[in-house]
Amino acid sequence: MSLRIVVCVKYVPDATGDRSFAEDLTTDRESVDGLLSELDEYAVEQALRIAEEADDAEVTVVTAGPEDAGDALRKALSMGADKAVHIEDDDLHGTDVIGTSLVLAKAAEHIGYDLVLCGMASTDGGMGVLPALLAERLRVPQVTLLSELSVADGKVTGRRDGDAATERLQAPLPAVVSVTDQSGEVRYPSFKGIMAAKKKPVETLDLEDLDIEAEQVGLGGAWTTVLSATERPARTAGEIVTDEGEGGKKLAAFLAERKFV
Template sequence: MKIVVCVKQVPDTESEKALRPEDLTLDREAVDAVMNEMDEFAVEEALQLAERTGGEVTVLLMGPEQGADTIRKALSMGADRALHVVDDALRGSDAVATSAVLAAALREVGFDLVLLGCEASDARTSLVPAMLAERLGLPQLTFAQKVETDGTEITVERLTDYGHDVVTARLPALVSVVEKINEPRYPTFKGIMAAKKKPVRTLDLSDLELDATEVGAAGAWSAVDDFTVRPPRAAGELVKDEGEGGRQLVAFLAGRKLV
């Protein structure tokens, strides 16, 4: 079984982030970049499925050259090979454009199963899995907390507010996973050394037969018009309770329309 895991490099959630004044996009060079946490669970699930079925795992990343660091981590975890889509025109791509690029890359590499994290920590839209499945004409099994397959069909436990649903589909299919599905493994020294010899194929928009006007800021369906830097946190208001503390608290909350 050929499994492809779509991963994304995102700013470290602990880093202080800022927008670039010149194009109103996130300044990714100013913060540490890491693999999207949800995608780590997707990589781990792909590896476990490959170990059980005898399949192979390919990692697919769309992003700038520094995204190679995230690819190397996935390869160090145990993925077999990688595909990196790099093109300057991709800067500023929204979920619509991202799904178009990933779909074209997936058609290029071929697959039986596509795995993704259920969301990215820098956007948290959870849109790309559904958009990608639609573009590829695949059944989508989203928010999976357990995955089982016999190589022909795939069954997942889909996390819901009331527990879970059991959903089954025939392969090929697309699955997005939640953090409850597994515990991602740490890359070993042996894995890190082996990753240096694993094949990484690089593609650009021309290789995927995509027009630059369809992606990036030029093809985005949404845009940032303006932004304001968050002001420093102001000192809190100290109230000395001399018998009227309750009334003062209610007045404070009411003034902010919280009660």
């Protein structure tokens, strides 16, 4: 039986752009270019490596977002994923991580899965809790923040590197796994891969297809809200300490005044 791998990816604002909030205090995704979250590329890479080592495997990438989010799926398909699922619905606007976990869990069940792979966090929200929420909704084990993983004999095995120790973890399939940016170098899409991606199937679903009520997602269904936001002040010129033999003392006094030392 084919190993069914589902990879959750996100279309995020380019971190090098001038990111800001929209009028409703959600992330402004219109005035800045978007792309596949860099941290999710590692999840795609690990899914492809597992599939290459398996006798029979299929990699499906899934995302929830507006039409432009399809660009994230096409990047993953050009890397080598087999097919994609795009959940697109106007009522998703403003959905927080709780609602997103519901949508992606329903999508995983719709697709069918043995292994769900995620990045360690998104580069826009950065919460890092989606894999745990997904595992809870799917009622399967979670093995998170892995820098190394493999799948064999119906189990996923991996290594988690901490500040003080390294852990070896194992869980039976089906399971939810997240990987870090230390899990392995991400491949670049080849020209052949880019051309092949144009012919790969992309299924589009909405909330009704997943049996989700609009009230469960969006701003109205969010468990978190932004009450206010202030633009970061422009960087000002720093204080110049002229060294005329007393530079060290002046620097120490400057640091002590601001309680840095």
